Amino acid sequence: MRPIIKAEHISKQYQVGARDTAYGTIREALVGAARAPLKIFRQNGAARGKTIWALRDVSFEVNPGEVVGIIGRNGTGKSTLLKILSRITEPTEGRIELFGRVGSLLEVGTGFHPELSGRENIFLNGSILGMTRKEIASKFDEIVAFAEIEKFIDTPVKRYSSGMYVRLAFAVAAHLEPEILLVDEVLAVGDIEFQRKCLGKMEEVAGRGRTVIFVSHNMAAIQRLCNRCILLRDGAIVANSNVQAAIKEYLASGLDQPGERVWSNQAEAPGDQVVRLKAVRARNAEMKIASRFGVSDDWYLEVEFWVLVPGFSINVNVYLYDESGTLMFVMGDFQDDRWQNKPRTPGLHCSRCKIPRDLLNEGSIRVLVALVSPPGTLRALERDVVYFEIQDDLSTTGARGFYPGQWPGGAVRPAIHWEFEHRDS
Amino acid sequence: MEKAADIAPGDISSLPEEPLVIIKPSASWAALRLGDLWLYRELLYFLTWRDVKVRYKQTVLGASWAILQPLMTMLIFTFLFGGLAGIKSDGIPYPIFAYAGLLIWTFFANAVTNSANSIVGNATLITKIYFPRMIIPGAAVGAGLVDMAVAFLLLIALMVYYRVPPSLTSLMILPLVALSSLLALGVGMWLSALNVKYRDVRYAVPFLIQLWMFASPVIYPASWLPAKWRWVLVLNPLTGILENFRVAVFGGSFSWRALAVSTTITLLVLVGSAYSFRRMEKTFADIV
Numbered sequence: 001m002r003p004i005i006k007a008e009h010i011s012k013q014y015q016v017g018a019r020d021t022a023y024g025t026i027r028e029a030l031v032g033a034a035r036a037p038l039k040i041f042r043q044n045g046a047a048r049g050k051t052i053w054a055l056r057d058v059s060f061e062v063n064p065g066e067v068v069g070i071i072g073r074n075g076t077g078k079s080t081l082l083k084i085l086s087r088i089t090e091p092t093e094g095r096i097e098l099f100g101r102v103g104s105l106l107e108v109g110t111g112f113h114p115e116l117s118g119r120e121n122i123f124l125n126g127s128i129l130g131m132t133r134k135e136i137a138s139k140f141d142e143i144v145a146f147a148e149i150e151k152f153i154d155t156p157v158k159r160y161s162s163g164m165y166v167r168l169a170f171a172v173a174a175h176l177e178p179e180i181l182l183v184d185e186v187l188a189v190g191d192i193e194f195q196r197k198c199l200g201k202m203e204e205v206a207g208r209g210r211t212v213i214f215v216s217h218n219m220a221a222i223q224r225l226c227n228r229c230i231l232l233r234d235g236a237i238v239a240n241s242n243v244q245a246a247i248k249e250y251l252a253s254g255l256d257q258p259g260e261r262v263w264s265n266q267a268e269a270p271g272d273q274v275v276r277l278k279a280v281r282a283r284n285a286e287m288k289i290a291s292r293f294g295v296s297d298d299w300y301l302e303v304e305f306w307v308l309v310p311g312f313s314i315n316v317n318v319y320l321y322d323e324s325g326t327l328m329f330v331m332g333d334f335q336d337d338r339w340q341n342k343p344r345t346p347g348l349h350c351s352r353c354k355i356p357r358d359l360l361n362e363g364s365i366r367v368l369v370a371l372v373s374p375p376g377t378l379r380a381l382e383r384d385v386v387y388f389e390i391q392d393d394l395s396t397t398g399a400r401g402f403y404p405g406q407w408p409g410g411a412v413r414p415a416i417h418w419e420f421e422h423r424d425s
Numbered sequence: 426m427e428k429a430a431d432i433a434p435g436d437i438s439s440l441p442e443e444p445l446v447i448i449k450p451s452a453s454w455a456a457l458r459l460g461d462l463w464l465y466r467e468l469l470y471f472l473t474w475r476d477v478k479v480r481y482k483q484t485v486l487g488a489s490w491a492i493l494q495p496l497m498t499m500l501i502f503t504f505l506f507g508g509l510a511g512i513k514s515d516g517i518p519y520p521i522f523a524y525a526g527l528l529i530w531t532f533f534a535n536a537v538t539n540s541a542n543s544i545v546g547n548a549t550l551i552t553k554i555y556f557p558r559m560i561i562p563g564a565a566v567g568a569g570l571v572d573m574a575v576a577f578l579l580l581i582a583l584m585v586y587y588r589v590p591p592s593l594t595s596l597m598i599l600p601l602v603a604l605s606s607l608l609a610l611g612v613g614m615w616l617s618a619l620n621v622k623y624r625d626v627r628y629a630v631p632f633l634i635q636l637w638m639f640a641s642p643v644i645y646p647a648s649w650l651p652a653k654w655r656w657v658l659v660l661n662p663l664t665g666i667l668e669n670f671r672v673a674v675f676g677g678s679f680s681w682r683a684l685a686v687s688t689t690i691t692l693l694v695l696v697g698s699a700y701s702f703r704r705m706e707k708t709f710a711d712i713v
Binding site for chain 2: 004092102106107113116124130
């Protein structure tokens with residue numbers, strides 16, 4: 001099959017701090033020019049050397065009708081790639097061939113003017129997105145109905161609620177009909193009901209054979225819409241494969257983040273004359289140190305500590321907090337009777353617990369570790385020792401089942417056993 | 426749950442042989458891509474329309490400001506120059522003489538000022554969507570034209586009041602207005618690109634405009650200036666436009682030589698400005 005998008009060796013270089021220097025005034029430029037001979041030997045040489053490659057040698061092809069997701073952590077070049085594809089900025093190197101009309105949706109409501117009415121903004125925004133006046137006029141009623149703002153169509157949009165504003169803006173964009181549609185994370189706005197409607201519309205668009213490139217952090221949306229996925233890391237493609245594999249790779253990419261905290265110098269480690277912390281770390285199911293786990297992954301948390309003197313019983317307490325600082329639960333190795341109320345022998349001890357799958361909801365987790373001698377002597381306490389992230393891996397075995405949409409929330413996400421009964425009438 | 430793409434494969438029968446768009450780093454002097462401009466002509470219309478619609482929102486007087494601006498200036502200068510300095514206005518009543526000049530001048534000054542600030546003012550568009558960037562300063566000039574059309578109504582009223590009969594020469598009004606638009610676009614477009622990098626432009630433009638006004642035969646006829654200053658007027662592309670505009674309105678004989686000079690300079694400015702705009706355009710999204 002002939003590709004509709006052919007990108008070869010795309011690179012984009014940015015000048016670090018370009019914002020500051022670009023804001024420079026004519027005076028600075030003139031003075032700079034006058035001092036040019038001196039400046040070469042001064043800071044300018046250093047400043048000029050500071051460039052970063054937002055994208056490095058990125059090549060890929062997209063076939064007509066494909067829906068390709070682009071994922072990756074923040075700052076890995078996803079948005080830069082979309083900006084280059086939509087011709088907002090030029091690549092520093094490389095070449096892209098596009099065999100179709102491109103519509104890009106990098107933001108909802110680009111060019112909306114608050115003083116203009118909904119009706120006027122539909123025409124303005126539509127034409128900014130590349131629709132002809134005829135096209136807009138013929139889809140006008142459909143757009144208004146999709147946005148559910150019939151009553152307010154002649155009200156200036158500055159009087160709209162933010163929900164209405166977003167609905168109208170998305171409605172215009174959703175009726176765009178280019179051969180290639182570039183979408184950046186725009187579904188992250190609006191209420192859940194409307195998001196669902198937007199996803200439905202996107203599906204419809206994709207179903208009509210449109211080629212779509214979709215950047216998102218929402219793995220559920222990626223999973224639902226895309227049939228291929230490109231994973232970017234540090235401006236380069238690390239996976240270009242089926243969606244499951246790319247998402248898995250993305251989740252595993254947390255491996256390079258420190259999922260552990262180690263105190264190599266015993267004298268400076270938290271603790272007292274009896275016990276000192278050595279390390280706290282999280283491990284995945286393969287026992288590799290990690291800081292990112294799927295909702296449906298089993299994983300481990302371990303606390304290593306030196307016992308310096310004999311004769312003391314020591315308990316490991318672990319507190320887990322969510323993003324907002326709410327204590328989610330507490331666990332302690334005193335639950336098991338192997339060391340319960342027994343004096344620890346001197347040396348290096350390690351307590352490791354298994355956190356079962358389908359327990360925590362997605363989000364980031366902070367860990368507090370305390371070493372305590374019963375009945376209540378606190379020997380070491382360390383807040384925020386490690387951070388890790390639980391991510392929605394869209395497993396069908398957990399609470400989600402086959403529900404593909406955005407998960408509504410909750411502190412935990414346990415897989416619950418269901419019983420069913422049914423009676424006729 | 427069926428995945429969208431499983432439902433219908435893409436229709437590839439219509440895929441063109443040659444790419445519609447090739448994206449690559451452009452040479453430092455890029456082509457003008459006038460074809461692109463033509464494709465986006467409706468956007469030019471909508472952005473102009475937006476500028477016009479929005480300009481007088483939440484003002485009590487609304488579009489009458491388009492008339493009031495040149496009218497007030499005319500009254501001031503009538504008092505200062507027509508009354509006090511006693512400028513000879515080529516046999517035409519000074520108020521209408523000045524108003525005709527101010528009609529063109531107000532348009533030109535507003536068009537240059539607004540287009541100079543237009544790219545920076547539309548930064549959100551620049552960083553979020555592609556279209557030929559020249560459309561933005563173009564729309565600022567276009568919106569100025571609408572104002573001028575409104576202000577023109579007062580000129581007609583003044584002509585009736587002062588019993589100035591229209592003549593065949595008025596056919597030249599349109600080409601002259603077009604020429605002044607091109608000049609405003611040339612100057613404004615270049616300043617708008619410069620303004621992205623050097624925000625000094627925003628502050629320098631008002632002075633430039635003020636100076637330019639006094640160096641142009643807006644409120645005085647070219648014949649009034651002492652001979653040793655005439656060279657300023659000859660080099661100023663607005664001279665040929667203003668002088669001939671008044672001939673077009675009030676009758677008389679055109680100064681074709683001045684018009685030829687104006688046209689030549691205008692075209693040189695426009696082409697130079699367009700190429701340098703395209704050159705600077707590449708970095709707009711990165712630094713605006």
